[in-house]
Amino acid sequence: MMQTVNIMIVGVGGQGSLLASKLLGHVVMTKGYDVKVSEVHGMSQRGGSVVTYVRFGDKVYSPVIDKGEADYIISFEVLEAARYLPFLKKGGKIIVNAQEIDPMPVITGAAQYPENLLDKMSAAGADVSAMDALSLANEAGSPKAANIALMGRFSKFFGDITEEEWLNSLEACVPPKFLELNKKAFYLGRNS
Amino acid sequence: MKEIMLGNKAFARGLYEAGAALVSSYPGTPSTEVTEEAAKYDEIYCEWAPNEKVAMEVAFGASLAGKRSFCGMKHVGLNVAADPLFTISYTGVNGGMIICVADDPGMHSSQNEQDSRHYAIASKVPMLEPSNSRESLEFAKLAYEISEQYDTPVIIKMCTRVAHSQSIVETSERVVPEPKKYEKNIAKYVMMPGNAIKRHPVVEQRTLDLIKYTEETPLNRIEEGTDKSVGIITSSTCYQYTKEAVGDKYPVLKLGMVNPLPVEKIKNFAKSVDKVIVIEELDPIIETHCKNIGVEVTGKELFSLLGEFSQSVVAKALGMPEKEACPAIEGLPVRPPVMCAGCPHRGLFYTLSKHKLRVLGDIGCYTLGAVAPLSATDMTLCMGASISSLHGFNKAMGEESEKNTVCVIGDSTFMHSGMTSLANIAYNQSNSTVIILDNSITGMTGHQQNPTTGYNIKGDPAGKIDLEALCRSMGFNRVAVVDPYDLAETERVIKEELAADEASVIISRRPCALLKYVKHKPSLHVDTDKCKSCRACMKIGCPAISFKEGKAHVDNTLCVGCGVCQQLCKFDALVDEGGNV
Numbered sequence: 110m111m112q113t114v115n116i117m118i119v120g121v122g123g124q125g126s127l128l129a130s131k132l133l134g135h136v137v138m139t140k141g142y143d144v145k146v147s148e149v150h151g152m153s154q155r156g157g158s159v160v161t162y163v164r165f166g167d168k169v170y171s172p173v174i175d176k177g178e179a180d181y182i183i184s185f186e187v188l189e190a191a192r193y194l195p196f197l198k199k200g201g202k203i204i205v206n207a208q209e210i211d212p213m214p215v216i217t218g219a220a221q222y223p224e225n226l227l228d229k230m231s232a233a234g235a236d237v238s239a240m241d242a243l244s245l246a247n248e249a250g251s252p253k254a255a256n257i258a259l260m261g262r263f264s265k266f267f268g269d270i271t272e273e274e275w276l277n278s279l280e281a282c283v284p285p286k287f288l289e290l291n292k293k294a295f296y297l298g299r300n301s
Numbered sequence: 302m303k304e305i306m307l308g309n310k311a312f313a314r315g316l317y318e319a320g321a322a323l324v325s326s327y328p329g330t331p332s333t334e335v336t337e338e339a340a341k342y343d344e345i346y347c348e349w350a351p352n353e354k355v356a357m358e359v360a361f362g363a364s365l366a367g368k369r370s371f372c373g374m375k376h377v378g379l380n381v382a383a384d385p386l387f388t389i390s391y392t393g394v395n396g397g398m399i400i401c402v403a404d405d406p407g408m409h410s411s412q413n414e415q416d417s418r419h420y421a422i423a424s425k426v427p428m429l430e431p432s433n434s435r436e437s438l439e440f441a442k443l444a445y446e447i448s449e450q451y452d453t454p455v456i457i458k459m460c461t462r463v464a465h466s467q468s469i470v471e472t473s474e475r476v477v478p479e480p481k482k483y484e485k486n487i488a489k490y491v492m493m494p495g496n497a498i499k500r501h502p503v504v505e506q507r508t509l510d511l512i513k514y515t516e517e518t519p520l521n522r523i524e525e526g527t528d529k530s531v532g533i534i535t536s537s538t539c540y541q542y543t544k545e546a547v548g549d550k551y552p553v554l555k556l557g558m559v560n561p562l563p564v565e566k567i568k569n570f571a572k573s574v575d576k577v578i579v580i581e582e583l584d585p586i587i588e589t590h591c592k593n594i595g596v597e598v599t600g601k602e603l604f605s606l607l608g609e610f611s612q613s614v615v616a617k618a619l620g621m622p623e624k625e626a627c628p629a630i631e632g633l634p635v636r637p638p639v640m641c642a643g644c645p646h647r648g649l650f651y652t653l654s655k656h657k658l659r660v661l662g663d664i665g666c667y668t669l670g671a672v673a674p675l676s677a678t679d680m681t682l683c684m685g686a687s688i689s690s691l692h693g694f695n696k697a698m699g700e701e702s703e704k705n706t707v708c709v710i711g712d713s714t715f716m717h718s719g720m721t722s723l724a725n726i727a728y729n730q731s732n733s734t735v736i737i738l739d740n741s742i743t744g745m746t747g748h749q750q751n752p753t754t755g756y757n758i759k760g761d762p763a764g765k766i767d768l769e770a771l772c773r774s775m776g777f778n779r780v781a782v783v784d785p786y787d788l789a790e791t792e793r794v795i796k797e798e799l800a801a802d803e804a805s806v807i808i809s810r811r812p813c814a815l816l817k818y819v820k821h822k823p824s825l826h827v828d829t830d831k832c833k834s835c836r837a838c839m840k841i842g843c844p845a846i847s848f849k850e851g852k853a854h855v856d857n858t859l860c861v862g863c864g865v866c867q868q869l870c871k872f873d874a875l876v877d878e879g880g881n882v
Contacts (some may be wrong), residue, residue: 138722157636188634214635216844219634227632229630
């Protein structure tokens with residue numbers, strides 16, 4: 110029996126984590142896995158810290174991921190990757206967009222944005238893979254596609270899902286007028 | 302067809318497949334998408350009602366007319382709709398009627414974490430509780446059958462993790478049942494004392510009949526386990542956490558119908574194991590029932606009354622080992638939700654905060670007016686409470702408060718339950734200053750139309766209530782409209798209305814910056830030569846403005862050029878593309 114794979118998609122409300130989880134949920138379902146995706150709607154979406162859980166395997170019960178269970182954390186922002194670090198298994202992988210977005214306590218001067226977070230995460234036992242998804246998204250045509258650039262990078266870790274299968278799911282999840290942009294962002298991320 | 306679906310979307314699919322004819326709801330996280338998704342089916346008439354009480358009464362009317370109907374709401378919405386609920390229990394239904402209530406344990410987007418199962422018990426209405434998307438779809442279909450067979454509305458209780466989780470469902474075709482014939486029946490539907498007295502025993506008999514049903518229905522099923530030293534009774538998302546934690550080790554009684562609860566089935570299950578543990582979020586409803594029927598169980602001694610559970614909460618309570626995790630990095634700053642860049646509420650709250658006014662708040666995005674650095678709000682309670690509480694506050698404190706206290710309420714919340722509170726001010730005459738934050742949409746729940754926007758749930762033109770005319774017709778002589786992007790004008794009007802010797806309404810009007818039709822200006826940027834690092838622009842708590850290398854910095858991916866910060870900068874350092882202020 111296949112062990113359930115646990116993936117957390119984290120970031121700042123409004124960065125597009127819902128589309129990223131939709132894409133991931135779709136592609137693993139078409140591969141025949143049982144899958145659950147748990148999202149956050151409502152107040153937390155207003156620029157707050159947001160987390161989406163994606164779990165797939167032969168049989169998935171819980172829709173959430175607990176501390177020490179995540180195989181992967183895909184993060185749209187550096188501080189948010191660090192925040193959810195205790196959810197990562199020892200040796201688990203973090204794919205992180207190198208963008209830093211100041212939270213309100215930093216904006217108001219009540220706190221500092223922590224330094225060297227990538228190194229600190231590695232030191233804590235995470236396998237950290239950082240990328241500049243925002244630049245890739247801009248190259249593709251819109252900063253909004255950073256989520257898909259990040260998913261492109263993540264897609265390389267799943268050998269049993271082909272590029273074609275990812276693109277088919279992308280087509281199923283993205284409105285036609287944004288498909289070319291997102292395809293481009295996906296390729297740029299995948300080949301980065 | 303096999304599809305991955307959000308729990309709420311699957312619920313809507315179930316309504317569609319069961320031939321539902323009418324849906325009336327008020328949005329509320331985590332219930333909103335049931336109605337939004339139902340509205341995508343042209344075969345179902347769907348609408349946003351002004352509040353949950355109206356929605357439930359509309360759904361009842363459709364049921365009376367013989368069609369299958371639905372109303373949806375969040376847990377606190379059921380408080381508003383409790384009045385019709387308790388008496389629809391007496392009248393029963395004609396066409397099947399489903400009430401969806403979505404609880405929010407952990408309060409992801411709510412002001413409390415009340416347990417809606419109390420309502421099912423108190424109103425003597427059956428309640429089903431799905432644990433994933435597939436059950437959300439199937440239970441919706443089954444609930445109509447129960448409703449029509451037992452002549453009762455049926456409540457389906459969702460929770461955040463069922464409503465907002467996607468899992469795999471199998472869809473099928475829509476089957477519309479023959480509508481029930483409407484026949485006048487005064488004894489059944491006119492609930493005056495002489496008739497209601499005769500309906501009450503019908504309700505009690507129905508509960509006895511439903512107990513027989515709940516004993517036999519596959520909604521309540523036993524899953525065998527290899528180790529009978531423990532048996533677990535659970536429902537909803539806690540069932541999923543339990544199975545995740547213990548797999549097939551312990552037998553599980555999985556309850557899909559949580560009111561009324563079975564008696565013999567629980568007793569027999571208890572006999573088959575050495576010890577029974579009840580796993581349920583929030584209040585000990587199943588646990589208390591077990592104890593009432595003489596079954597010894599352990600529940601809240603092991604599990605909290607607070608918040609959400611998870612597989613590790615269950616595992617820990619059952620004495621299983623914790624998983625090894627990466628250690629936390631200490632001292633990370635929190636990231637609370639904030640008003641968006643360009644949010645029209647920001648300028649208004651900045652002005653209230655600047656003058657240190659007391660602000661009685663309400664439910665919506667503008668609840669975030671309480672968050673630093675604005676920290677403007679003094680109180681938030683429930684929908685509509687801002688206006689009524691302001692009246693009470695002013696009556697109690699007198700003139701001292703009338704001159705420096707206001708209330709704020711959104712357009713949708715005002716329509717929901719602010720109008721009656723405003724009528725109270727007009728009638729009982731306090732010199733109160735009411736601010737309606739009209740952002741032309743129901744914002745927090747994700748942009749639903751309401752009676753002031755001029756559009757219906759499908760985005761088609763609809764009736765539009767004129768807020769100014771409404772307030773004037775209630776007797777308010779002083780009704781002012783301001784643009785909250787204009788700080789000087791906003792300040793002038795607020796001062797003027799607080800100083801006036803009669804009650805007034807200020808409508809702070811500017812559409813939500815996230816609305817698709819709102820045209821944004823290009824991002825501003827900082828002229829670092831002019832910036833004197835005074836941090837005046839930081840006082841508005843805009844997520845697009847931060848400090849980098851000792852100077853203000855504008856994030857051009859967030860800024861929508863609203864210009865509120867420019868009005869705070871004495872050095873003209875915040876400039877547009879052309880370098881203009």
